[in-house]
Amino acid sequence: MSRRKPGPTPNLLLQIMAALGEGHITETWIADPGMVTEGLCQTSGARHITINPQHQVVDLVLHECAHRLHPEWSERYIRNRVGWLRRRMTDEQIQTVYAEYERRRYRRKSVRRADDP
DSSP states (O other): OOOSOOOOOOHHHHHHHHHHHTOOEEEOOOOOTTSOOOEEEOOSTTOOEEEOHHHHHHHHHHHHHHHHHOTTSOHHHHHHHHHHHHHTOOHHHHHHHHHHHHHHOOOOOOOOOTTOO
């Protein structure tokens, strides 16, 4: 539960939601030798956005697996260790972890609530 008091929606969030509504978003692997690229924004023309889902997912998988392996480690220490590990991973290693995650993940079916039409 958030400790922040509800208030007016920040203007930037409203602008971002409007930009998201424009579409022109692609989710795909971005190969950029020597760099970690999580997303790109083409600023000319249709202003297309490309998102690399693998980096964020791999970070989360590494983080949660580290919790499973070492429950005695603090959150800060795990963030530190996973960040260190992630910066040293090759593109091939990232793709391997992501592919294994995709193979093993379980997607829950959405449950319709009684008050839904």
